[in-house]
Amino acid sequence: MRFLLMLVMLTACAAAPQDLSGKMFIFPQQTSTTKVRLTASREGFGAATVCHRSFTDLKRGHALFSLATPSSANDFLIFWDETNKEMEPHIKNTKTEYKGLDYKSNMWHSICTTWDSESGLVQLWFDGQPSIKKFASSGSNFSGSTIIILGQEQDSHGGGFDVKQSFIGMMSDVHMWDYTLSPCEIQKYVDELNFTPGNVLNWSALEFQITGRVLIEDKQKTCY
Ligand SMILES: *[C@@H]1O[C@H](CO)[C@@H](O)[C@H](O)[C@H]1NC(C)=O
Numbered sequence: 368m369r370f371l372l373m374l375v376m377l378t379a380c381a382a383a384p385q386d387l388s389g390k391m392f393i394f395p396q397q398t399s400t401t402k403v404r405l406t407a408s409r410e411g412f413g414a415a416t417v418c419h420r421s422f423t424d425l426k427r428g429h430a431l432f433s434l435a436t437p438s439s440a441n442d443f444l445i446f447w448d449e450t451n452k453e454m455e456p457h458i459k460n461t462k463t464e465y466k467g468l469d470y471k472s473n474m475w476h477s478i479c480t481t482w483d484s485e486s487g488l489v490q491l492w493f494d495g496q497p498s499i500k501k502f503a504s505s506g507s508n509f510s511g512s513t514i515i516i517l518g519q520e521q522d523s524h525g526g527g528f529d530v531k532q533s534f535i536g537m538m539s540d541v542h543m544w545d546y547t548l549s550p551c552e553i554q555k556y557v558d559e560l561n562f563t564p565g566n567v568l569n570w571s572a573l574e575f576q577i578t579g580r581v582l583i584e585d586k587q588k589t590c591y
Pocket residue numbers: 411412413414508545
């Protein structure tokens with residue numbers, strides 16, 4: 368009974384969406400447990416766009432966005448591989464590799480990734496520059512319960528974290544759509560103009576649960 372009550376309270380807490388406009392998550396220390404779990408407002412779709420802004424000085428590999436389903440831990444993963452100096456979108460456990468990006472430390476980077484199951488093609492938009500499209504996986508939608516995590520990389524559904532793949536730094540403006548955004552919409556996101564917020568993850572109405580030391584602060588604005 369007490370357990371049930373607690374469960375209800377936890378669910379109630381997690382269910383209230385927050386408007387994080389102008390704010391960011393700060394991941395201030397290296398652990399294998401600190402994370403933010405995001406609640407997707409829909410499941411079972413066959414296309415996706417994920418956009419986020421991040422700021423770090425890490426000199427090792429790290430996960431920027433980790434979405435797992437019961438059938439694949441890397442159902443939609445954005446990972447920076449420091450050894451090979453490449454950004455790696457993984458779709459349905461299939462890795463694609465993008466080299467030659469100017470992924471500098473200590474500055475904000477906008478990264479958008481699109482994929483659709485019909486063509487199976489992935490495209491990465493790094494600071495507003497489109498990459499070539501690469502084949503990842505076609506013919507199947509996301510299926511089963513979705514677990515989306517910031518701050519850690521899932522090797523299993525909701526777990527299997529490796530401290531050496533954790534994220535330290537700031538993260539903001541995380542959106543996910545269940546369709547591929549047009550180049551113009553992506554440009555608007557990158558330029559911080561009016562764009563259509565994500566219908567799966569909406570930074571302006573975000574449902575999330577923090578574990579460990581993750582802080583929410585205003586994003587610094589430039590002074591005039
Ligand atoms: C896959 O997702 C698309 C929408 O993205 C939907 O129209 C279609 O019915 C889904 N297919 C299956 C098998 O669930």
